[in-house]
Amino acid sequence: MTTTTDLPSTQPAAPPPLGGVGFARWCWRQLTSMRIALILLFLLAIAAIPGSVLPQRGTDPIRVNEWIEGNPTWGPVLDRLGFFDVYAAPWFAAVYLLLFVSVIGCVLPRTRLHWRALRSQPPAAPRRLERMPEHRTWESTSSPDAVLDRAYEDLKSRRWRVARGDGWVSAEKGYWRETGNLLFHAALIALLIAVGYGALFGWRGNVIVREGSGFSDTLTQYDAWGGGRLVDPASLPPFAFTLEDFRVDFERGEAQRGAPRLFEADLTLWPTPGAPAEPAVVRVNEPLSIDGAKVFLVGHGYAPVLRLTDALGRVVHDEGVVFLPQDGNLTSTGVLKAPDATPSIGIEGLFLPTAAVDDVRGPHSTFPEADDPAVFLSAWAGDLGLDSGVPQSIYALDTEGMTQLGIEALRPGDSWALPGGNGTVEFVGLIRWASFQIAHDPGKEPALIASIVALAGLMMSLFIQRRRVWVRAAESGSGVTVVTVAGLARSDEADLAPEVDAVVDALKEGKGTA
Amino acid sequence: MTSASLAEWSNLAVYSSMLILIAALIAFAVSFAARGQRVMTPELVSVGAGSPTSEGAAGSHGASATGLAPGRRAGNIAMALTWLATGLLLMGLVLRGLWADRVPWGNMYEFSLAWTFGILAVFLVVSLRRDIRWLGLPVTFLALLSLGLAVTVLYTEAAQLVPALKSWWLVIHVASAIICGGAFTVAAAISSLYLWRDRAERKGRVTGIVASLPDAARLDTLAYRILAFAFPLWTFAVISGAIWAENAWGRYWGWDPKETWAFITWVIYAGYLHARATAGWRGRRAAYISLVGFVAFLINYFGVNIFVNSLHSYAGL
Numbered sequence: 167m168t169t170t171t172d173l174p175s176t177q178p179a180a181p182p183p184l185g186g187v188g189f190a191r192w193c194w195r196q197l198t199s200m201r202i203a204l205i206l207l208f209l210l211a212i213a214a215i216p217g218s219v220l221p222q223r224g225t226d227p228i229r230v231n232e233w234i235e236g237n238p239t240w241g242p243v244l245d246r247l248g249f250f251d252v253y254a255a256p257w258f259a260a261v262y263l264l265l266f267v268s269v270i271g272c273v274l275p276r277t278r279l280h281w282r283a284l285r286s287q288p289p290a291a292p293r294r295l296e297r298m299p300e301h302r303t304w305e306s307t308s309s310p311d312a313v314l315d316r317a318y319e320d321l322k323s324r325r326w327r328v329a330r331g332d333g334w335v336s337a338e339k340g341y342w343r344e345t346g347n348l349l350f351h352a353a354l355i356a357l358l359i360a361v362g363y364g365a366l367f368g369w370r371g372n373v374i375v376r377e378g379s380g381f382s383d384t385l386t387q388y389d390a391w392g393g394g395r396l397v398d399p400a401s402l403p404p405f406a407f408t409l410e411d412f413r414v415d416f417e418r419g420e421a422q423r424g425a426p427r428l429f430e431a432d433l434t435l436w437p438t439p440g441a442p443a444e445p446a447v448v449r450v451n452e453p454l455s456i457d458g459a460k461v462f463l464v465g466h467g468y469a470p471v472l473r474l475t476d477a478l479g480r481v482v483h484d485e486g487v488v489f490l491p492q493d494g495n496l497t498s499t500g501v502l503k504a505p506d507a508t509p510s511i512g513i514e515g516l517f518l519p520t521a522a523v524d525d526v527r528g529p530h531s532t533f534p535e536a537d538d539p540a541v542f543l544s545a546w547a548g549d550l551g552l553d554s555g556v557p558q559s560i561y562a563l564d565t566e567g568m569t570q571l572g573i574e575a576l577r578p579g580d581s582w583a584l585p586g587g588n589g590t591v592e593f594v595g596l597i598r599w600a601s602f603q604i605a606h607d608p609g610k611e612p613a614l615i616a617s618i619v620a621l622a623g624l625m626m627s628l629f630i631q632r633r634r635v636w637v638r639a640a641e642s643g644s645g646v647t648v649v650t651v652a653g654l655a656r657s658d659e660a661d662l663a664p665e666v667d668a669v670v671d672a673l674k675e676g677k678g679t680a
Numbered sequence: 681m682t683s684a685s686l687a688e689w690s691n692l693a694v695y696s697s698m699l700i701l702i703a704a705l706i707a708f709a710v711s712f713a714a715r716g717q718r719v720m721t722p723e724l725v726s727v728g729a730g731s732p733t734s735e736g737a738a739g740s741h742g743a744s745a746t747g748l749a750p751g752r753r754a755g756n757i758a759m760a761l762t763w764l765a766t767g768l769l770l771m772g773l774v775l776r777g778l779w780a781d782r783v784p785w786g787n788m789y790e791f792s793l794a795w796t797f798g799i800l801a802v803f804l805v806v807s808l809r810r811d812i813r814w815l816g817l818p819v820t821f822l823a824l825l826s827l828g829l830a831v832t833v834l835y836t837e838a839a840q841l842v843p844a845l846k847s848w849w850l851v852i853h854v855a856s857a858i859i860c861g862g863a864f865t866v867a868a869a870i871s872s873l874y875l876w877r878d879r880a881e882r883k884g885r886v887t888g889i890v891a892s893l894p895d896a897a898r899l900d901t902l903a904y905r906i907l908a909f910a911f912p913l914w915t916f917a918v919i920s921g922a923i924w925a926e927n928a929w930g931r932y933w934g935w936d937p938k939e940t941w942a943f944i945t946w947v948i949y950a951g952y953l954h955a956r957a958t959a960g961w962r963g964r965r966a967a968y969i970s971l972v973g974f975v976a977f978l979i980n981y982f983g984v985n986i987f988v989n990s991l992h993s994y995a996g997l
Contacts, residue, residue, distance in 0.1 A: 200958040204951055211947040211976070218937040218984070225934060253935050361933075370930065421837030429843045450843040451928045462930035603930040610932055617919045624915060628908045628953075 197264070198271030206265040213261050217252030220244070224251060266355060273351045280344045288327055291334035291636035298636075298652035300662040302670050306647045310639035313649050313673060317637040320672040326635070335637040340656070346626020353620035360616055364609020369393030369402075371604050375409045376469045376486045377597040382406035383459070383604065403457035403606075407433040407446070412466060412598045416534050424495055424534050431463050431600045448602070458606055465601035467491045467498055470517050470541050471594040476507035477587055483507075486597045489517045490561055495531040501563045507589065509547045512563045516542040529575075541593055545571040545584050632656040635669055649673060686779040687838065693772035694793060694831060700765040701824050707758035708816035712892055714751025755813040762820060766800040769827075773797060780838035785854045786845060788985055790838075792830035794854075795981075796823045798862025802906065806866070812902070814893050818869040849924035856917040861977065863910035864949075867903045868974035871967040874899035878964060900963060903970055904956055911949050918942050941980035948973040 196202055221229035230250045234241030248255030295301050306313055310333060317335045321328045326337035371391035375381050383406065385391055385399045393399060415428035435446040437456055448454045454461040469486030476482050482504045489500030502513040520533035521540035529542050548568035551558065558564060574582040574591075581592035634654045642648050651673070653666040773793055777784035785794045803819045806812055841850075878896040880886045893899065921942065926932035933939060952969040955961035 200954060201960070204954055204958060204961065207947055207951040207954065211944045211951070214940050214944050214947075217935055218940040222935065225936070417839060419839065421839040425839065426842050427840050451847045451924075453927065453930065460930065462928075464930065605930045607931070610926060613932065614919075614923070617922070621912060621915050621919065625912045628912060 194271065197268050200272075203265065203268045203272065206261060206268060209261050210265060213258050214252070216249050220249055220252075222250060222252065224253070262358070266358060269351050269355065273348055273355075276344070277348050280341075280348060283344075284341060287329040288336040288338040288634065290329070290331050291336045291638055292652075295636055295638050295650040295652035298654050300654075300666045301650060301652035302666060303648065303650045304670075304674075305642070306639070306649050306673070308647060310641055310647050313639040313647055314637060316673055317639075317651075317669065320669065321635065324668075333638060333640055336634070337636070338632070338634045338656075340630050340632030342626050343630040343632045344627070346623040346630065349623030350620050350627055351623075353616045353623055357613055357616035357620065360609045360612035362609070363612065364394075364607045366394040366396045368605070368607035368609060369397045369399075370606075372464070372601060373604070374465075374488055374599050374601045375407075376488065376599040377409050377412055378486075380406060380408035381602070388604075403459050404439050405435065405437050405456045405459075406439070407435045407461075409600055410434055410445075412600045414466060414535075414598070426534070429463055429466060429600075431602075458608075460605055462603040462605065463600060464603045465491075467496065467599055467601075468517055468519060468536065468539075469597050469599045470500070470515070470539075471597060472502055472513070472515075472541075473592040473594050474502065474504050474507065474511060474513070474589060475592075476504070476509075476511065476589040478508050480507075482511075484594070486599070487515070488561075488599050489515065493531070494534065495520070496534040497531040499561070501561055503550050503552070503560070503563070505550050505552050509588065510550050511584070511589065512546040512548075512550050512565070512568060513591065514544045514546070514563050518542070536596055539596055540575055540577055542573065542575050543582065543591060544573045545588070545591065547571055547584075547586075547588055631661075633662065633665055635665060637669065637673070686775050690772045690775035690779060691831075693768045693775060694827065697765045697768035697772060698824060698827050698831070700761050700768065701820050701827070704758045704761035704765060705817065705820040705824060707754045707761060708813065708820055711751045711755035711758055711813060712817050713889060714754060755816070758816050758820075759807065759813060762800065762816065763804060765820075765823075766797065766804060769793065769797050769800065776838060780840070782841060783851050783854070785850075785858065786838075786841050787834075787836050789830050789834040789836050791854070791858070791981075792826055792834055794858045795861045795865075796826045796830070798858045798860075799823050799826070799865045800862070802859070802862040802866045806902075806906070810902075815866070815869060815873070818873070819866060822865055822869065844928055847924060847928065849920060849927070853917060853920040853924055856913050856920065860910050860914045860917055861981065863906050863913070864974050864977045867906040867910065868971055870899055870903040870906070871970040874903060874967045875964065878967075896963070900967070903967070907949060907952060907970060911946075911953060914942075914946060914949065918946055937984045938980060941976060941984055945973060945976040945980055948976050 221233055223230050230245075233250075234245055244250065248257065252258055292298070296303065308316075314330065314333070314335050318328055318330050321335065321337040326339045327341070328335060328337045330336075369392065371385075371388035373381055373388050381387055383402045383404060385402065391399075409431060411432040413428060413430040413432075414426060417423055417425045417427055429450050431448045433446045433448060433454070434443050435454070435456070436443055446454055448461055448463045450463055453463075467489055469488050471486045472483060473481060474483040483502060487500050487502050489498035491498050496517075496519050498517040498519075500515050500517065502511075502515065504511045504513075516529060518529060518531040518540050519536040520531050520538050521529065522532045523529045529540075546563065546565055546568040551564045551567060571588055572585045576582055576591070576593040578593055578595055581590055583590050632655070634656060636650075636652050638650045639647050651666055651669050653662040655662050773784045773790070776790060776793070780786065784790045799819060800823055803812070803815065873893055874896055877886075877890055877893045877899055880890045881896050894902075921939070922932040925934065925936075925939070948969060952966055952973060955966040955969050
């Protein structure tokens with residue numbers, strides 16, 4: 167799989183010979199042929215398409231489940247075939263691995279050939295230079311040897327690789343083209359290895375932190391965490407931070423009203439246990455690097471502070487409840503579960519930073535900033551189902567086995583006496599939360615280096631031209647020397663005429679025979 | 681100057697650019713048709729066929745034989761108009777950037793303006809080195825189409841950027857993608873003309889308008905040169921996008937639809953370069969691949985922004 171034409175890389179498709187070894191060799195030759203490499207390239211492009219059309223588990227597992235539920239016929243079939251995790255599917259891996267085997271099978275022999283070419287002299291000049299695509303012939307009064315000496319010196323001084331033979335000079339340049347070509351393909355293989363290395367040794371976790379709360383980098387503190395097969399979860403860098411303040415700003419002008427303009431998280435950071443605390447700021451596009459891990463700001467929302475007093479008068483909950491945004495204006499939903507209350511209380515809530523109610527959309531938010539905040543609460547009493555052993559989402563209330571007490575809308579400062587003497591809920595105030603992604607990918611620096619080498623190799627292989635130039639000089643019968651200069655492009659687009667002309671000019675200079 | 685009037689001046693520049701492009705399109709059409717007739721006259725055919733490397737020479741032969749041929753004059757006018765329209769479009773972009781106080785490619789309207797500027801700029805830069813007036817008709821047509829979509833469907837008021845876009849990478853990553861977009865478009869136009877010309881040549885009937893195109897081999901070479909320039913730049917755009925993604929989203933590659941289609945586009949154009957180096961795939965098949973690559977680029981640009989839920993969906997189109 168290479169980009170120049172000077173080596174035949176397509177074998178005619180002969181029928182496969184009988185016998186194990188012969189057949190294996192035939193398969194290898196087919197696989198490493200340019201035709202198959204091309205087909206594999208296009209297969210790769212086609213195989214990548216479904217992942218951009220169907221929701222993918224890696225980025226949006228909720229929509230995957232919705233899709234499968236919405237398409238009971240095709241959903242499970244596509245799921246089993248890996249269409250919801252295309253880039254980890256065996257058939258996708260098969261295409262790119264075959265492609266890389268094909269690349270290796272082509273690059274290795276070409277490296278050997280190129281190595282040999284780098285250490286050898288340009289081949290002897292062809293006998294009939296006038297058959298070459300670019301050639302000039304003239305008669306000179308100098309002797310053939312003098313002409314050839316001059317050609318040799320001129321080409322050498324212009325950094326051609328030159329060979330001299332009986333009656334000819336042969337020169338070649340542009341070896342870097344093939345070097346770049348091989349470098350490009352080798353760098354792609356290195357890139358694949360770097361990506362794989364990062365997948366094996368890297369990890370990534372997500373956590374939501376409320377203002378005033380803290381996080382320390384251990385597995386149990388993450389809301390979601392995923393690591394490569396060779397990661398030791400006990401070896402996470404032991405930093406900790408608290409979120410002191412989260413600042414946001416939204417567009418208030420007419421155009422793109424409500425679009426975010428500023429996200430900024432002020433942290434107090436302990437880089438290692440016992441280290442002195444230091445202030446730190448995380449912004450979008452400005453992650454925090456600690457000990458090989460990077461802390462990215464990826465999301466934000468509101469956490470209404472709800473104080474719940476139960477029927478016995480005990481305060482069973484008094485902190486911010488994380489509400490998840492449902493739209494761009496931060497209409498958010500959240501759940502408070504108080505299993506220790508008497509009776510057990512569950513509250514579903516809808517939070518609106520700028521509250522509005524209309525007939526079509528019901529309660530909704532009209533702006534993401536908390537200009538006129540309100541919560542709409544629905545309180546339930548009974549068995550929360552937390553003891554059933556089935557894992558529950560903290561953002562959803564399982565109301566089976568519970569009875570609804572009532573619904574109420576609260577503004578900050580309002581409190582609501584739950585019907586039936588089941589206690590009191592007070593909307594104390596409002597804080598924000600920020601979600602962070604914390605990631606460690608040891609493959610990303612090697613991947614970057616491989617990409618840069620690939621780009622450099624690519625440019626060399628496309629912009630450097632490989633050319634040969636020959637000079638022949640022979641005495642004709644009348645004591646006059648017939649000089650012929652010819653050129654041949656060994657790569658596709660070389661502009662030969664100027665090269666040949668340069669040699670001609672050098673030979674004619676100072677001789678007065680022009 | 682107040683920001684409101686900056687906005688008006690920007691829009692005015694874009695509309696003027698469109699008007700002048702329409703004039704350029706008409707002039708290119710006149711030039712194209714006239715050249716077709718002129719090349720059909722036998723003595724000029726022989727001149728043109730004898731020197732495939734210097735079309736300008738063939739043109740000047742034609743001019744000296746007949747005075748300044750109408751096609752040639754129309755072509756010159758068209759080129760001048762295209763320069764003017766491109767300058768106005770650049771002015772529209774700069775004013776838009778001054779208005780918004782940032783690079784003028786923060787939403788799809790602005791990206792469309794910049795892409796159109798990329799198309800025209802690639803065309804004009806190539807025209808400095810060789811006579812490509814035959815390409816003016818499709819190029820101005822595509823530029824008008826893109827500008828028309830921009831001002832009707834995609835128009836949005838300028839506004840500040842969402843925090844995710846506030847990065848130097850926006851300048852580098854998007855600028856390289858814009859130039860690539862221009863180059864891919866011009867190359868696709870040439871590849872289409874190649875397929876047309878090539879069919880005529882294989883049938884042995886190079887008459888009429890198709891005769892005013894350069895021969896198929898030259899079209900093939902020109903498309904290759906443009907793509908050989910664009911492919912490393914596209915590679916760079918993808919790499920810089922990956923660096924930015926790592927900085928903003930915490931991973932350098934996440935198969936976001938935009939990333940996926942950038943990858944597909946890259947793979948197809950890689951296939952193009954390989955096809956041109958493979959016996960049996962050169963010429964026609966390579967030209968088809970160039971067109972498929974352009975379709976992938978369009979899907980990445982329009983399709984992903986409008987129809988797919990992507991991290992790259994921002995700023996109200």
